[in-house]
Amino acid sequence: MAMTKDEIIEYLNEIKSDKFRKNIIKLGIPEEKSIGVSTGEIRKLARKIKIDHHLAEELWVAGYHEARLLSILIMDESKVSLNYVSQLMKDVMSWDLCDHICKNLIIKMPSYEELIFDWCCDHRVYYKRAAFSLIASTMIHKKEIEKDEVNRYIDIIRECGDDSRNHVKKAVSWALREIGKKDFDCQEQAIQLAYEFIEGSQKNLNWIGKNALKELETLVSVKERGRLLSSNSKMGKRIQKDT
Structure with missing residues (x-):
């Protein structure tokens, strides 16, 4: 499905919703950069357009939040360098676009782990969040992960987890929880660190430890899943009921 950048922006305006626009603005996106289209609709459009790197670059430059979400989904990762995504991150103004880039583009790139080490103590909020989002995404999607x-x-x-900013703190907690879901050894390791944070004197780490522990201590093994999951989840509750 061939569409120009202008045709796409026009189409997004045709299917926009005030409800979604309000939600986007709440994320911190300026009103003039918010159209009001759900991520689900963006994904449907991406499947129709398929990979088009030139169009992706045009959509990113257009500046609209939804255009940038779409841009990442149709970008050709073979044409993207670590320096390129680092430049893209300068334009990120919300946690959802930050995580979207991590989960749908960066994690597909070879040697992306370098960015985790480059960004984990970065002073810029979304660069630092991205480091922990990448850890979480790695634990979720990478099938073989060595103990080291x-x-x-x-x-x-x-x-590097001690940070007072909510969008960073929540990503640190998310990363710790996803580590714990790998297997029971990792669960024990993650729980130990959570208690270390809780018993320490740093208020931000206290919060992260308590937040992560809410899920870490509920994890169970399920045959249908390669990773642990919370007994409070739908599948977890169903397994408990069956047993």
Whole structure:
């Protein structure tokens, strides 16, 4: 499905919703950069357009939040360098676009782990969030993860996790929880770090430890899943009921 950048922006304005626009503005996106289209609709459009790197670059420059979400989905990762995505991050103004880039583009790139180490102590809020979002995404999507890699991520959380900004704190907690879901050994390791944070004197780490522990201590093993999941989830509740 061939569409120009202008045709796409016009189409997005045709299907926009005041409800979604209000939600986008709440994320911190300026009104003039918000159209009001759900991510689900953006994904449907991306599947129709398919990969088009030139169009992706045009959509990113257009500046609209939804155009940038679409841009990432149709971008050709083979034409993207680590320096390129680092430049894209300068334009990020919300946690959802930050995570979207991490989960749908960066994690597909070779050597992306370099960015975790480059950004984990960055002073810029979304660069730092991206480091922990990448850890979480790695734990979710990477099938084979060596123990040494897990230990590196634990060390990053311990050394760089202390941050008062909500969008960073929540990403640190998310990363710790996803580490714990790998297997029971990792669960124990993540719980130990959570208690270390809770028992320490740093208020931000206290919060992260308590927040992560809410899920870490509920994890159970399910045959249908390669990773642990919360007993409070729908599948977890169903398994408990069946047993």
